Amino acid sequence: MSARNPGTELDLDAISKVRVNTQAVLKRAQQIQGHKLLKKQWQAAWLLKAVTCIDLTTLAGDDTPSNVHRLCLKAIQPIRHDLLRKLDMNDKGVTTAAVCVYPSRVADAVTSLKAANSSLPVASVATGFPAGQTPLETRLQEVRMAVSDGATEIDIVINRTLALTGQWKAMYDEIRQFREACGDAHMKTILAIGELGTFTNVYKASMVAMMAGSDFIKTSTGKESVNATYPVAIVMVGFKPAGGIRTAQESLVWLSLIKEELGNDWLCPQLFRLGASSLLADIERQIYHHVTGQYAAYHELPMA
Numbered sequence: 001m002s003a004r005n006p007g008t009e010l011d012l013d014a015i016s017k018v019r020v021n022t023q024a025v026l027k028r029a030q031q032i033q034g035h036k037l038l039k040k041q042w043q044a045a046w047l048l049k050a051v052t053c054i055d056l057t058t059l060a061g062d063d064t065p066s067n068v069h070r071l072c073l074k075a076i077q078p079i080r081h082d083l084l085r086k087l088d089m090n091d092k093g094v095t096t097a098a099v100c101v102y103p104s105r106v107a108d109a110v111t112s113l114k115a116a117n118s119s120l121p122v123a124s125v126a127t128g129f130p131a132g133q134t135p136l137e138t139r140l141q142e143v144r145m146a147v148s149d150g151a152t153e154i155d156i157v158i159n160r161t162l163a164l165t166g167q168w169k170a171m172y173d174e175i176r177q178f179r180e181a182c183g184d185a186h187m188k189t190i191l192a193i194g195e196l197g198t199f200t201n202v203y204k205a206s207m208v209a210m211m212a213g214s215d216f217i218k219t220s221t222g223k224e225s226v227n228a229t230y231p232v233a234i235v236m237v238g239f240k241p242a243g244g245i246r247t248a249q250e251s252l253v254w255l256s257l258i259k260e261e262l263g264n265d266w267l268c269p270q271l272f273r274l275g276a277s278s279l280l281a282d283i284e285r286q287i288y289h290h291v292t293g294q295y296a297a298y299h300e301l302p303m304a
């Protein structure tokens, strides 16, 4: 990942003046979705770009060392070798950006990646993911545990109670403590936008999270009823959309949104991630179609 965000002092005056023009945001998101997507011959290249930005995720109650192991193997080799060979990409080291798991599964992921001689980063959710409703000391301890088990990226959730009641200073202070607990691990701050009510709140929470030293801001846990949406992306840009992203087509819209709003330089895993548990299956299927002209049966593309 890139250099850390050291954060700044909390500027409450700037936060209090934030107003977001909802109509303008909705219009811009609609425009971007309406853009003609990339020409067919470039689509495979863009889909591979999307793969390299994925935090391949499993966050389920029934996660075990063996499904985490499968996830790690899939992250190391996300697209079948023969398909990559046809695209002349088999020796380009195409992997996902990271794997993302619960704190209790970090050690499993580290062991699997080490055994496969891979240096892919392990990201861990933390701080009482997904609701964040555990005591502060428990949340801090969870971050420290994930780091000591080998996570080099920590995806924290914000305290929505503080955001919804306008306690921005308290939220800033908590996030600063999480950052300190992260040590050298990069910190992604999940806003859970589906629970923040308004675009103005999303913007304020984004600013507070960045002032507090978040290296990334991330839309959602994947567990809210509203997760990553395009309008919210216009408010947040420079971030990790996560939750409910399932299709190759959607991944192309996300890439094109970042390209339109921030430019090509932002399209790299150091600055942009897609958090997804089942997106990769559809991307691999579309690449299979691009290469062979046929759609693969699901059993032909084993998915973690």
Ligand SMILES: O=C[C@H](O)COP(=O)(O)O
Pocket: 057, 059, 100, 220, 221, 222, 223, 242, 243, 244, 245, 275, 276, 277, 278, 279
């Ligand atoms: O951080 C990633 C999300 O939890 C993944 O959500 P998803 O399972 O809807 O792709």
